[in-house]
Amino acid sequence: EQFIPRYVVGVDLGVKDLVITSNGLKYHKLEKIKQLENKLKGLNKWLSRSMKGSKNRQKIILKIQRVNQKIKNMRKFYNHLITNKIVKENDIIITETLKVKDMIVDGKNKLAKYISNSNLSEIIHQLKYKASWHNKRLYQINTYYPSSQTCSNCKTKNKVLKDLSIREWECLNCHFRHDRDINASFNILDEGIKLYLKDLQAEQSI
Numbered sequence: 218e219q220f221i222p223r224y225v226v227g228v229d230l231g232v233k234d235l236v237i238t239s240n241g242l243k244y245h246k247l248e249k250i251k252q253l254e255n256k257l258k259g260l261n262k263w264l265s266r267s268m269k270g271s272k273n274r275q276k277i278i279l280k281i282q283r284v285n286q287k288i289k290n291m292r293k294f295y296n297h298l299i300t301n302k303i304v305k306e307n308d309i310i311i312t313e314t315l316k317v318k319d320m321i322v323d324g325k326n327k328l329a330k331y332i333s334n335s336n337l338s339e340i341i342h343q344l345k346y347k348a349s350w351h352n353k354r355l356y357q358i359n360t361y362y363p364s365s366q367t368c369s370n371c372k373t374k375n376k377v378l379k380d381l382s383i384r385e386w387e388c389l390n391c392h393f394r395h396d397r398d399i400n401a402s403f404n405i406l407d408e409g410i411k412l413y414l415k416d417l418q419a420e421q422s423i
Contacts (some may be wrong), residue, residue, distance in 0.1 A: 220354070222308035222413075227406025228344070229364065229398050230315065230337045232381055236299050237398040239406040244299050253288050260284065292336060300343040304351055310344055311409025313364065314357040358408040368393060369403035 227239035236244040260281045267274040303310060315337055341357075348355040358364070366378040373390035377383070378397070387394050 220308075220352075222354070224307045225309040225406065225410065225413075226303065226307040226311065227402040227404070227409060228303065228310060228312045229402040229405055230313065230340060231398045231401075233384065234398060236303075236340065237402050238303065239399070239402040241399060243398070247291060247295055250288055250291055250295075253284055253291070257281065257284050257288070293339075296336070296340050296343060300340060300347055304344065304347040304353055308353055309409070309413055310348055310353060310355045311405050311412075312341055312344065312355070312357050313362070313405060314360045315341060354413065356409040356412045358405055358412070362404070362408055364401040364404040364408075365397055367400075367404050368395065369400050369407065 229237040231237050234243045234245050236242075260277055264274065264277045264281065267277055345355055347353075363374060366376060367374050368388040368391060370393040371388060371391040373388055375386065375389065378386060384397050385395065386397065
């Protein structure tokens with residue numbers, strides 16, 4: 218059966234928001250997960266102050282384990298909701314190639330902790346196997362393509378944007394105003410379409 222795509226989407230995995238798509242959707246971090254993470258911080262403080270070997274310390278450890286499990290389950294369920302919607306509504310899904318292990322080498326780094334806790338690699342994993350199940354295609358662009366630093370309108374690169382605190386910016390060349398993450402998803406989309414067109418050429422030449 219010939220593959221004829223109708224809907225194509227670029228997917229950026231973000232820091233402020235969990236998933237951002239080129240059709241303007243942003244999947245925020247669940248408020249309930251934030252609340253549980255704050256609760257976990259408090260429990261860990263209690264743990265550090267508790268006496269080793271005490272019954273109170275054991276109670277705190279059990280509470281920490283339960284909260285961790287709740288966070289894990291909620292995150293997994295939420296990731297499935299997101300990836301199900303993306304795969305169902307699109308024929309070609311394009312993401313970055315994340316080298317998560319390289320990104321979380323420095324455990325003291327806040328970004329590293331976020332990447333590790335958010336389980337971004339699981340989102341990519343789910344998109345891959347679900348795309349395969351539903352006869353959709355998933356393309357991953359080069360890890361080092363500067364999707365956040367490149368203007369999706371004129372392709373001018375802005376090196377200042379390595380600073381993750383900059384969430385909106387104006388291109389110095391064409392003066393187009395960008396939302397950092399939406400802009401990145403547009404660039405991911407453009408690069409992925411190039412990969413698809415290469416595949417299409419190869420298929421037509423057979």
